[in-house]
Amino acid sequence: MDENSSNLIDGSADILEYGIDFFTENEAVKDFPIIGIAVKIGFAVKSISDRIFLKKMERFLFEYSTVTSLEKSILHKKIQLSDTVKKKTGEAVILLLDRFSDLNKPYFLAQCFSAYIEGRLLFDDFIRLGNAIDLSHSSDLYDFIKTPNNQMILDRLLRTGMAEISKNASAMTQSGSSPIMLTTAKTELGEKFIELFTNIQHR
Template structure:
């Protein structure tokens, strides 16, 4: 059976040059030959049959941003984790195919980096593949500029700014007052200042997807 295309990109000799990849501006492509000359990206262009339409350019930029988050990993380490899941047959699709599908669907504003960090932390065994998929699904649904506001969370898990209700609906934040039945006067003052509390799911996304 032919190795899936994402695995072939990771397994290419050019993967070691991933740290040399710089963000490719959409207007820098005058024709498809330029893409093919970029190390690693040229491999992806040929394997994925990428052309020179605006959608192709956007996809390439998202792929670059995702792949750059895997810097410092040897391709053998990545492929080992992918192969383990593919062989387990727990999921009805190959990991590499799912990754390309996700990259194709997500917005280009910062989300590829978030997904890349989540995948990096999956490879590094800090989160499970199931957690990676759940958090990726949230990232895909959320408005990027709402998501990054989670970076304002205090070490105690408190947010002192107003956030969109969508983040609440996605299970990333919760309203204050939970568990405080007999607060002290000092706790009451702090509670009045606190807008939201980050949830366990929100804290996981913050730690493994939003932090560089």
């Protein structure tokens, strides 16, 4: 590796706003040890991709840590999961964060994660929402929360599973046909997303 590449990797640590203590002392890391293992590997390897992963993990953990002390105590009481489930949950978080294409998506995942821990989301719905977030653009997610019935935004979310096309008023005659009106609507998953983030805004 040449000197310039080495300097680039060493300097990539600057993208992190917090030190390793922030990661190791975070409640999510303590409750889900496999997340802590991923963090330690990220700090040890020091490649660019690992630093970017750590930045996404940092945003995720920061958003999780913004939950109030009262809510945190409730969360910890509810984290009565088996080691197997904790491992599966931690692995899901790591895989999703690793796939995310920007640094805003961990915010959305952290909110879904908290909802899962609180029992407001089933694990399968947490995974589905995580995959939907991965397939979305962050700006579309923010717009979706603001205007959940906007057809243009729903069109952009079609491939995420949070929106679907429905057909209305289609009719055929021998002389022609009335136009087929294609509209886009929220799916059940999209409704869950909106309900979750509407509740967050009202807290």
